[in-house]
């Protein structure tokens with residue numbers, strides 16, 4: 001379904017409150033928010049807390065405090081995915097009615113050993129079609145606490161990204177049949193995002209480019225469900241100076257730790273704008289100045305000329321943030 005061009009523009013900040021936000025997440029959220037405020041889009045804050053085992057007590061409040069301390073604001077109530085599972089259940093039922101959904105009780109190691117070869121680029125295991133149960137598959141959900149997969153045949157899926165241009169993926173070859181529901185009784189990430197972006201009226205998704213391949217899967221799911229999908233804006237990720245994605249092991253880079261060391265939000269904003277190439281100098285920047293600098297054209301220009309070193313966060317950057 002095509003996005004209605006007259007629909008008011010809206011984006012979302014969608015943290016997973018499963019651990020401390022780090023400086024890389026902070027950069028993505030700052031740029032997402034600044035682009036939205038530059039363009040006059042509505043901003044929804046959505047806590048993606050369905051990964052039940054990983055969400056600790058107090059994590060919601062910490063995620064909200066981290067974003068607020070960065071200086072970000074949002075419009076309307078905070079959306080919390082776990083509060084109401086009915087919208088996701090309704091969409092799983094719709095998928096079952098299509099006859100394309102099956103219950104899958106196979107363990108990960110069973111799937112791995114049956115899979116012919118992991119997808120070369122990221123080692124992702126493709127669900128092998130020969131593990132599908134015999135058809136026809138039930139058109140009603142018989143057990144909510146069970147993994148469910150959706151049949152995905154190999155086929156190109158073109159993703160148009162506002163910053164990166166057109167990219168082509170093949171979810172059927174890369175991942176195979178998609179997990180859309182888990183045995184914890186909750187939707188899997190891909191389904192939850194598609195349902196929420198549609199019901200929250202999200203027209204523009206801005207996030208890290210680690211989720212670019214997911215955009216293809218989300219488009220495909222949205223099409224099957226008769227839902228619109230948003231425009232995509234994928235931003236380059238920040239890496240540690242060991243070349244790895246920022247993660248818990250880069251403990252000192254957690255936003256909480258930085259605030260506790262007295263780091264000012266203007267320094268984080270200045271580093272974010274400089275590291276992506278929006279401003280030429282690494283200098284403290286007010287959030288108003290960040291908003292003024294973050295136009296779609298400026299972002300496109302920054303990303304097309306960016307050199308890869310600008311996305312590494314190293315000791316030099318940490319030292320600079322900690323200056324007063």
Ligand code: GLU
Nearest residue numbers: 014015016048193207211
């Ligand atoms: N909650 C996801 C994350 O923290 C982001 C999901 C999305 O933007 O689609 O990585």
